[in-house]
Amino acid sequence: MPAIEVENLTKEFNGLTAVDNISFTIEKGEIFGLLGPNGAGKTTTISMLSTMLDLTSGKASVNGFDITNNKDEVRKSIGIVFQDQSLDEELTAYENMDFHGRLYRIPKEIRQKKIRELLQLVGLEDRKDDLVKTFSGGMRRRLEIARGLLHEPKILFLDEPTLGLDPQTRNHLWQYIKKLNEEKNITIILTTHYMEEADKLCNTMAIIDKGKIIALNTPGRLKEEIGGDIITIESPNTDKLAVYLKQLPWIKSTQKHNNHLTINLQNAEKHVADIVRLSEKNKIDILSISIHKPTLEDVFLHVTGKTIREEEASTKDNMRLRRRMWRR
C-alpha cells in the first residue's frame, strides 16, 4: 500500500481551477516534493490531502484512508506544518506541545516523555519554558516540526518549510528533515519553490504549474532527461544567434529567454569555442557565457518555458484576485 495515492484530483474556487486533474503516488519512506511557483496549487493540494479543504472531483487516499470519507483516520495518520505559523505565541514551547498531545489523546506519561525527546531532537529543550513570542523564525519552524511529530504520524506534510528563513537555518532544517526520514522512516511530502531544496531533499518530485503536474520523476532523472550540458549565453541579439545555432548538428535544443539563450548539447567544453567563433563571424555580441550541468532550474525552464521567478510574477495578480475572492 502506497503512503499517498492521488487520482484526478481537482479543486475549483468559483470557476477558477486551482488544482487541475492531478495524479501521483507516493511510496512509503519517500521524500516527495511538489515544486512550483507561488499560486501553482501546491498549498491547495496539501490542504485537500490533509482534509482541511473539500475536493471538487477525483479521489485520494492517505495511509490507505479516503480523504473524503475517512477524515478522522487521515488526520490521525498525518502531521502537518502549515505554510503560515500556527503556534500559540502566548504559550510556552512545552505548552504548545502539550496542547497538541492532548488534542491527539496521547496519555500523560507518553506525552511528557515524547515532548522531551522531540524538543531535544530539534534543539529546543533549553527553551521549553519560554513563551513562543520570544522565538526566532527558525526556532518556531523547528517547534512546529517537533509538534507535528508528537503523535507519531506515518506521513508528515511540510508546506514551504523553509520559507522566509535565512540560508543557515534552512540548511539546518534540511538536515532535520533528512534525519527524520531516515531514522524514523516517516514519509514526507513537502512543497517548495526553492529549486535547491527540492534537489537536496526529494527522492521524487513533481513540477506543478497552473494547477497541473507537468513533470514527475527523481531530480536526477529530470536532469538526465535534459541530458548533456547547458551553455547559457547572454547577448543583445539572441534571436539571430539562435537561428545560426539551430543549423549545427551537435546542438540538441535552444531556448530563448529575454537576452539569455540556453543551449542544450553534449560535450559543451569542446563546442564552446565553435559557438564563440560563429557569433564573432556574424557580428553578434556576447556579453557573458557559462557552461554547467543541467540544474532543476533548467528543467523548470525546459518544461514551462519560463523561469520560476517569472512564473511567480505572472501568477501574483491572479493570486491577489483569488485571495480577495476567498475573503468574501
Next chain:
Amino acid sequence: MDIVYAIWLRNIKRYLRSKSRIIGSLGMPLFFLLILGFGLNSVVDIPGMGQDYVGFIIPGIVAMSVLFTSIFSGIQIIWDKQFGFLKETLVAPVSRMEIMLGQTLGGATTAFIQGIIILTLSLFIGASITNLIGFLIAFLFMLLIGLCFTALGIAIASKMEDMHGFQLIMNFVIFPIFGLSGAIFPIDSLPSWLKTVTLLDPLTYGVEGIRYGLLGTSHISPLVSGSVLGSITLVMIILGAYLFRKTKV
C-alpha cells in the same frame, strides 16, 4: 471530555497570563459603578427595592463585566484564525463540537472570574454579604450569562473574517444588550413598549437573577429568569456550534 478540557485549559492559561487584559476589562465596569452609582445615588430613588441606587446597580455592573468579557472571549477565535492557531486545532482528529464547547467553557470561566472580581470590589462600596445561598444563586446566573454570550461571540466570530467589524459589534450588539437589560434602571418603571424590548434581551434575565441573589428582591421571579436564560443559553450554544462547524480557515 479530554479535548474540551485541553481547550479550556489553554483559554485559562492565556487569561491568567494577560494581566493587562484582566485589569483593562475591569476599567469600564468600575467607571460605570463609581460614576453612575455615586453620581446618581442622591437623586435617584428606586421604588419598592429598599435599596439606594449604588446597591441597585451593583448586580447590573457585575452582569456587565461578565457580558463584556464573555463576548470578547468568544470573538477571540478571530485572532486564532488570523494568527493561524485555529488550523492546528481544526486539523486534529477532534470534532468541531468539542472545540466549540471547550472555547465556550473557557470563555465563560474567565468571564465568571471577571464578574467575581467586580463583585469583590463592590463589597468595599456598599454591597454586603447577606446570605450564602443568595451568592450561589448570583454565581449560577453569572455562569449562565458567561456561557450564553461566549457562545454568541463564537457565533459572530465564525461569520467574521477579521477584526474590522469589531466596532460594529461593540456599538450594535454589546452596548444595546447592556443598555436594554435593566442593569442600570428598574424595568418596572419603563413605558410599556420599552419594557417589551427589555424583556426580549437575554441579559435582562441574567441581571434580574443576580439581583435576586444579592438583594433578595427582583422584578422577575428567579425561576422565570433561570429558565428563560437557561433556554436562551442552550439556543446560543447550538447556534454557535452550527456556525462554527461551517467556519473555514
